[in-house]
Amino acid sequence: MRVECQSGFLLYGNEMLLLEIFIMALFQWAFYTSFFVSFRIDENMDDTLTNVEGAQGALLKYLNSISSNRWLMIKIFFVLIFFLMVFLFFVA
Numbered sequence: 249m250r251v252e253c254q255s256g257f258l259l260y261g262n263e264m265l266l267l268e269i270f271i272m273a274l275f276q277w278a279f280y281t282s283f284f285v286s287f288r289i290d291e292n293m294d295d296t297l298t299n300v301e302g303a304q305g306a307l308l309k310y311l312n313s314i315s316s317n318r319w320l321m322i323k324i325f326f327v328l329i330f331f332l333m334v335f336l337f338f339v340a
Contacts, residue, residue, distance in 0.1 A: 314320060
């Protein structure tokens with residue numbers, strides 16, 4: 249009877265050891281996965297920051313070209329006034 253109890257405890261101990269190894273492997277896999285996901289997010293953030301800075305530069309360049317062209321601003325103003333008059337006189 250005593251031998252059966254000890255062998256039962258030994259089997260139980262081996263199962264617990266295998267379970268502990270399995271859980272440690274899962275934690276290790278989760279750690280590596282989170283590391284690669286965070287690395288990928290950091291890489292995408294760098295690409296996004298580069299794209300935003302490039303777009304901001306392009307918009308500033310476009311704003312400078314528009315603001316330096318006074319005739320274009322005057323034409324746009326008159327077109328807006330014309331559409332406002334058409335709307336007020338014919339639609340409203």
